[in-house]
Amino acid sequence: MYRVMIIDDEQSARNLLKISVNWKDLSMEIAGEAASGIEAINIIDEVRPHIAFVDISMPFMNGIEFTKIATERYPDLMIIILTAFDDFEYARQCIRLPVFDYMLKPIVREDILENLKKVKAILDSKNISEEADSSEDVDGESSIEQIKKYINDHYDDSSLNLTSVAQEFCFSSSYLSRKFKQEAGVNFIEYLTSCRMKKAMEIATTGQKMFNAAQAVGIPDPNYFGKCFKKHTGKSYSEYQAELKSGD
């Protein structure tokens, strides 16, 4: 099964793409979706997609910025740019990135299917297997401590994720993921998010607006930030702030 990720700020556009293709027939599955480039960067290491549909016009981190980062970190990722006509020529002119194809919205199922078949053929020929980790047991514990410190120093970098840290420390991302869980007891992304949320809670006490807090902790997409905040604290940012006030 090849994993597919859809990155588009419109829920309906994501839904439409999901239902307009019979993914099983192509031995593909929708492994994850993101409403912005920021969210995509945060979850991509969990989703580990083979194929990504990317919209260009998204707030906070547009499809081009995302594609730049993604092609650098995931050289095997097959990216299909899916964009509205307004941005299409612009996309063609300014991206010289190794994306698989550009497609126009509104989507035509036949074209999508055709492209996916081509992608599948390429992926099949590459004979992608879940890469077995070479058990590079490099003094795990102290490295993980260093990484934790690195995260605490760089949490405000919105492009930070498992792969970028792994590349920074010269590990394979899967090794780092496993090792991190083993040593720290939590997922890398969970650790990173909780680190950011702790910081956000501090910021909330100063009465800052949510979008400012989001910016400050490296999740400039306030929608995704809100989601994370609620997941972490059980309350929305404004509720949290209100409680703080009434607690005073």
Next chain:
Amino acid sequence: MKKRAKSSRMFLTIRKNSLTTGMWFVLFSAFLIFSIVFVLSLLAVVRETRNNNEMRESETVINSVAGNIHANIDNYKDLSRLIMLNKQVTTFLRADTVDSGIINDTKYGIMDVLNVSVNLDSVFIIRNDGFYASTGRGEYDISFIMMDSEEWLTPITEKRGGAILLTNAGGAIHRKSGIQLITIARAIYDIYTQKQTGILLMNISTKMLDRVAIAGGNSSVCIADPNGLALAGDKSLADYFLPNQPTEQIINREIQENGKHRMISTYTFDNIPLTIICSTSSNSFQLSKTTILVLASMFIVFAFAMFASSYFVVTKINKPLFELASAMEKTKESGWIEEINMDIPENEIGTLVNSYNSMIQYMNDLFLRLIDKEKSIQRAEMRVLHEQIKPHFLYNSLGTISYMAYDAGATNVYNALETLGNFYRNFLSKGDREITVKREITIIKDYLSLQKLRYGDILTDEYDIAPEILDLNVPKLMLQPLVENCIYHGIRPKGEEGIIKITGKLKDNDIILSVYDSGVGMSEEEINRVLSGERAVPEGENPLPSGFGLRGTIDRIRYYCGSDDVVQINSVEGEYTEITIRIPAKAKENGEDDV
């Protein structure tokens, strides 16, 4: 423009130069080739003439020398006959017994004859029995053995009294002093008995030849014996001796030596064992006056022909061509495709002008036709565009799909389609530039309800419009871009549900419209940037046209009102943005409201 004219004039000059240069080059080459050929042929003629002259001179010299030799030899032959008939000699030959008295008498007899000529060296009378009487001016080596041999005797006796000429008596007699001798040998017959009684050998000193080997003018002469040994004259010429040369023939050879030219002529006698070698070299080129005259006139005629042809080319071809080119260039500069008016005779260049003019005419016709065609195409395209702008097809399709949705019970789809159709109807509004406030508000309501469908309930919209302005005209799509801006740059970045509020009122006969959103707000800098019309981001960096809708709309409103002071932006960062527009109220011009 001036500069251009100058450069094109320069271009013409260069072109003229190149043409003229080419012509001159051709002329010069032709002249050079002609001159070379002329000089070469002149040299050939001169050489031929000189050789002829030299050969003539050589032949003259040889003929005179040969004639002299012949004459001398004939004289000596006569002398030899005299000796033969000498009384003492005949006595000596007839005597039955020979004693010293007879021999002495004979010697005296011979001496008489010998004294006649200085160059007569010696005479030998040899009887058949071997006795001989001789007189000479020196000492001699005599080979009697040779004289006894058949091969020596036979040529002499064969002549039966006739004289033959030998050198050094055919090798039998050599003068000890080394002087070479020419021998006249003949058999002597008794007058009465007609029997051979002896042999006469008369030796002539080759000094005799010294007087003969004289040549005048440019020639020198040498006389050599059959072995090539120089006997008299210029002895260095003996080097040119040709052995086995055919006799009685003058053979001419041209010889170049140390850069000097000479004509060597050789002649070998048939019956005298001598060869004459004559060398002539004349240093002066001697041409006949006629030749010189012919050559000179040829040269002058050719040069004149050349000049005449180049003059013709320049005046009849080059200059008209240049004028034609200038005229064409002038036409080009004027920017109009015009015919050329030139006073040119009806020759090939005249034809060229006519062809050019007819081509220009044809081109102009073509252009006119093209323009006509382009215009009609444009008209057709305009019609097509018009058809496209009138989106009947879109509305009809929307209607059909709406029915299908309604029929299938999908009321929400039906509502969405209805809103979309309505939005487009108002949005396009027949291409009018102005619409009423009421319709603009309708557009915004439809637009926002469609956006809510896309993004979910991220906003609520509120309207507070004074009824008196609803029917007033405003520029079409004045508020819609501002509302769009509220969503994308105000509310969505904040990540919270927001409010968009449109208010409208009349104040001092101006329409005041404001668009409020509870988004992220704008900083002072951003406001100034938007109002001053600068780009929001440096070029090349994220060139998505994000702020364009807002700025473009502000520009449009300013243009419509003719004033910069019609847009006002109030904002608190993180709280709200409010854009207020003030435009003069205009009465609604036409009564229609719906399409």
